[in-house]
Amino acid sequence: MRQFFNIAFPVIIVLAVIGFVFSVLNDPMQVLKSILILAGFIALFYFIYRFYLSRKYGMPIMGSRSKEGPTRAQLKKAKRTSTVRSTGPGNRNKFKPNSTSQMKRNQKPLKKIPKKRSGPNLTVIEGKKNKIKPKKKNRASY
Template sequence: MLNARNILVFTLLFLAILGLGSWLIENPLGLLRNILVTAAVIGIIYFIYRRWFSKRRGAGSTEQRAFLKAAKQSKKRLKKKSTTAKSHRPTVSQLSKKRSHRKKSSANLTVIEGKKNKKNNRASF
């Protein structure tokens, strides 16, 4: 079932396709030039928009740069680990030496009793 809005949209699309087709037949270089100029204007507007808003955000761009830097470092570290793991496999004694040098966590963790299974004595409304 077509309503008035759908009929209007289809009519506009049909007229646009008809106009582009006739323009393509009559003046193909003019159509190509018009499309290129439109694409260039849109590209310039997009470039200015991205530049202007990336400076205005401030903290967001520095966070993004920090994230990208950390990602690069992580990739380098994983790459080094994969190359060293393939060429040199540590023995059991070397693994035990590495484990002994680890620091123990100094965090004092305590368990807080919850009230999950206790019933509430509230008045029902």
């Protein structure tokens, strides 16, 4: 099967090039029209894609944007990656604290991270170690 594709793929490419050259020589305006129609469809799909992204993620439809601040997409990403989350809508503060000392009083203390142990504590139990099946003798037959 692989050998078939190694032969068929170059043959198809060569036939496509021959057909393109033949159509350019016979009717160059038709080739130009088909290229323009293809470019129009590609541009239409590109703008539909950009419009979808702008609606879903807040990206601008055109590439440039003003330097006014973060976009909606950046804000959503920051919200997703934030480590501090409120537990519910009733937990939100209505007023912001005025000073940093009030903010420190309202902050919850960070949990201590336990130290990692080097490994499990294993002890050796004394006793007979040879209770495993004895190895069979190597009985070579000559």
